[in-house]
Amino acid sequence: MKKYSAIFAFVLFTAINANAQFTSASLQASGLTCAMCTKAIDNALKQLPYVASVKPDIKNSSFTITFREGMNADIDGLQKAVEDAGFSVSKLKLTGAFSHVGIKNDEHVEIGGKVFHFLNVKDQVLDGEKVLTVVDKNFLSLKEFKKYSNSTNMSCLQTGKAGDCCTKAGVAAGTRIYHVTI
Amino acid sequence: MKLVLFLSLCFVSTVSLAQPVIGSPAPEIALKDVNGNTVSLSSLKGKVVLIDFWASWCGPCRRANRQLIKIYPKLKLKGFEIYSISIDDDQGDWQKAIAADKITWLQVNEKNSFYGPVANAWKIDQIPSTFLIDKQGILVAVDPEERGLEKRVTQLLK
Numbered sequence: 001m002k003k004y005s006a007i008f009a010f011v012l013f014t015a016i017n018a019n020a021q022f023t024s025a026s027l028q029a030s031g032l033t034c035a036m037c038t039k040a041i042d043n044a045l046k047q048l049p050y051v052a053s054v055k056p057d058i059k060n061s062s063f064t065i066t067f068r069e070g071m072n073a074d075i076d077g078l079q080k081a082v083e084d085a086g087f088s089v090s091k092l093k094l095t096g097a098f099s100h101v102g103i104k105n106d107e108h109v110e111i112g113g114k115v116f117h118f119l120n121v122k123d124q125v126l127d128g129e130k131v132l133t134v135v136d137k138n139f140l141s142l143k144e145f146k147k148y149s150n151s152t153n154m155s156c157l158q159t160g161k162a163g164d165c166c167t168k169a170g171v172a173a174g175t176r177i178y179h180v181t182i
Numbered sequence: 183m184k185l186v187l188f189l190s191l192c193f194v195s196t197v198s199l200a201q202p203v204i205g206s207p208a209p210e211i212a213l214k215d216v217n218g219n220t221v222s223l224s225s226l227k228g229k230v231v232l233i234d235f236w237a238s239w240c241g242p243c244r245r246a247n248r249q250l251i252k253i254y255p256k257l258k259l260k261g262f263e264i265y266s267i268s269i270d271d272d273q274g275d276w277q278k279a280i281a282a283d284k285i286t287w288l289q290v291n292e293k294n295s296f297y298g299p300v301a302n303a304w305k306i307d308q309i310p311s312t313f314l315i316d317k318q319g320i321l322v323a324v325d326p327e328e329r330g331l332e333k334r335v336t337q338l339l340k
Contacts, residue, residue, distance in 0.1 A: 033308070034240065034241055034242050034308075036239060036240065036241075037240045037241070037242060037243070037308050037309050037310070038307065038308040039295075039296040039308060040307070040308075042295065042296060043296070055271070056237070056240075056295075057239065058238065058239035058240075058241065061241070
């Protein structure tokens, strides 16, 4: 009996623990002028409540954003801040600490309260620090986005919202779906 | 009457917050150089000075450095100086960039990128931001064009 409860506890533990917390991001913005050289984007990102720090990284011509510990980073919020500053996101990589998150190519998975749709990946279990690249429409150049458009037949890639395709998988219609790759 | 007072207060506060204006004296700046010595802008009175806000992570600033190197040595002999203010948070990054770009002119640093007191006072919204001041310390140009800079400085040195 003791053995069973131990196994039960273990299963319960892993089920609860299959989670992830995003700790930082690398964001590349583009516009008519040097994005890193303006106060506008830097300031807009720093205003976000879940952003702890913003540091320009000249090697990758991007911003390194650190999220506040324990806070749920709003991915769309980052994109909106950049757009409001008069620029657009051309690359967003999210770094997170994962534990026991099983993912499958072209399938949805809920991580930390958000629904992610993985594209161009091998089926695997994510553990430890992993970097996801967001491939939603306003998170990369149109040319890059078109490349990913061929990776799925589901309509949610075009809209970023759950459609008929996703409700079958138990995702409520209209739910925001983040499309990512590794 | 109250309204007039209020409006004039608004006016005063706007003026004090505005970017330094062409034709008026450049506000004093006193920041530390690589060796930790404070260098003040006023100590350069009598020289024509280009104030240059930049950072190691700013690509266009680094390109501008390479252009300034071409005209600096000969103009320096005639009484020209460059007062570069890096807004790097990381002093190491700043010093590496000075070495990499082979900068020989005055270099001071104010941490906190766009949010330091000097960057704030000068209303720096983007870098590079440059200001040209004459021998009397009067601001004569904001973001002077690189191409005409040598000619402009030579005229001011006369």
